[in-house]
Amino acid sequence: MTVSKAHIFFNRPxxxxxxxxxxQHVIASRRYSGDGVFTRNVQHFFEQKFGFGKSLLTPSCxxxxxxxxxxxxxxxGDEVIIPSYTFVSTAxxxxxxxxxxxxxxxxxxxxxxxxxxxxxxVSHKTKAIVVVHYGGSACDMNAIxxxxxxxxxxxxxxxxxxxxxxxxxxxxxxxxxISTMSFHETKNVTxxxxxxxxxxxxxxxxxxxxxxxxxxxxxxxxxxxxDRYSWVDLGSSYLMSEFSAAILSAQLERxxxxxxxxxxxxxxxxxxxxxxxxxxxxxxxxGISDNGHLFYITCKxxxxxxxxTKFLYENGIDAVFHYLSLHNSPFFQSCHDGRELANxxxxxxxxxxxxxYFDLELSDIDRVCQxxxxxxxx
Numbered sequence: 001m002t003v004s005k006a007h008i009f010f011n012r013p014x015x016x017x018x019x020x021x022x023x024q025h026v027i028a029s030r031r032y033s034g035d036g037v038f039t040r041n042v043q044h045f046f047e048q049k050f051g052f053g054k055s056l057l058t059p060s061c062x063x064x065x066x067x068x069x070x071x072x073x074x075x076x077g078d079e080v081i082i083p084s085y086t087f088v089s090t091a092x093x094x095x096x097x098x099x100x101x102x103x104x105x106x107x108x109x110x111x112x113x114x115x116x117x118x119x120x121x122v123s124h125k126t127k128a129i130v131v132v133h134y135g136g137s138a139c140d141m142n143a144i145x146x147x148x149x150x151x152x153x154x155x156x157x158x159x160x161x162x163x164x165x166x167x168x169x170x171x172x173x174x175x176x177x178i179s180t181m182s183f184h185e186t187k188n189v190t191x192x193x194x195x196x197x198x199x200x201x202x203x204x205x206x207x208x209x210x211x212x213x214x215x216x217x218x219x220x221x222x223x224x225x226x227d228r229y230s231w232v233d234l235g236s237s238y239l240m241s242e243f244s245a246a247i248l249s250a251q252l253e254r255x256x257x258x259x260x261x262x263x264x265x266x267x268x269x270x271x272x273x274x275x276x277x278x279x280x281x282x283x284x285x286x287g288i289s290d291n292g293h294l295f296y297i298t299c300k301x302x303x304x305x306x307x308x309t310k311f312l313y314e315n316g317i318d319a320v321f322h323y324l325s326l327h328n329s330p331f332f333q334s335c336h337d338g339r340e341l342a343n344x345x346x347x348x349x350x351x352x353x354x355x356x357y358f359d360l361e362l363s364d365i366d367r368v369c370q371x372x373x374x375x376x377x378x
Contacts (some may be wrong), residue, residue, distance in 0.1 A: 010318035016212040023244035034239025053200035057240035061182035061195035065093035083113040113141035136289030138167035165291040189251040260290030272369035302349040
């Protein structure tokens with residue numbers, strides 16, 4: 001393993017070099033707000049390449065999740081089953097509509113939601129099941145969809161990590177009634193802040209347009225389907241700006257290259273660290289996602305993870321933990337029903353994400369692994 005002394009950051013957003021040209025095109029067009037040429041081209045890309053239903057760019061994945069909650073008519077008192085091990089936006093979108101959030105535990109070997117736990121939590125008040133494909137690795141969608149169809153409950157895929165990730169020959173984001181995606185700067189392709197809502201249920205297409213346009217029928221007006229547009233439903237300002245869409249368009253032009261490189265880096269991590277897993281010293285993901293979104297290890301305890309994180313930093317390497325269990329959060333703790341969600345808590349205390357971004361080289365991965373070995377062999 002070749003050791004470099006340069007600081008290895010946890011994340012550095014990828015830049016293609018074409019972003020500025022695309023932005024200049026927007027400036028020259030004098031169309032800065034949403035739904036311009038770049039917006040339409042990007043939405044078409046996701047519908048055609050990934051097989052998504054109606055795809056609409058949003059200012060963030062958070063906004064896309066809020067749209068999903070509105071589309072499903074979530075009302076105060078409705079129950080929504082959500083993994084506890086996720087980012088707060090997943091729960092916030094439904095809590096804002098007054099839903100009772102019912103948190104489910106992770107699987108024992110993976111942070112994804114456990115279908116067996118979901119099945120136990122379904123009630124006559126359940127109005128949605130929300131799954132999060134952690135790191136771009138698929139939840140057990142066969143089991144989830146079987147539970148949902150048996151009770152006629154819609155499924156929302158929080159596919160924030162899932163750009164180009166697949167499961168059973170289909171792209172993640174095509175399984176649920178609705179799915180959402182993120183283009184935050186930590187994601188494989190990015191525009192800084194941005195998201196996408198994919199509506200796979202055709203009966204929701206028209207209302208999605210209305211919700212995204214502040215609750216107005218503006219799109220129908222633009223298509224000359226009505227002689228004026230007015231407030232017809234709840235909604236908000238959920239359009240991505242054309243500047244962000246232009247940057248995202250430039251990123252998509254090299255998306256295949258980005259995915260290939262990130263996957264290669266993950267495979268190098270896996271190969272280097274496998275002996276430590278085989279010795280029972282650390283845990284590794286049971287499988288690398290095919291989009292190379294992130295790579296993590298699991299330590300034996302919070303104390304061990306804290307010490308390893310500090311040791312890596314002292315050696316010029318940034319590594320970070322991820323989500324805090326939402327059922328134990330200061331905001332929600334008093335609302336939780338008291339169930340122990342042991343797997344979610346274990347990942348909260350023990351999971352450590354390692355540096356991963358396009359500009360890293362294999363030698364950088366080797367250096368990170370060398371420092372991890374040094375920590376455990378001391």
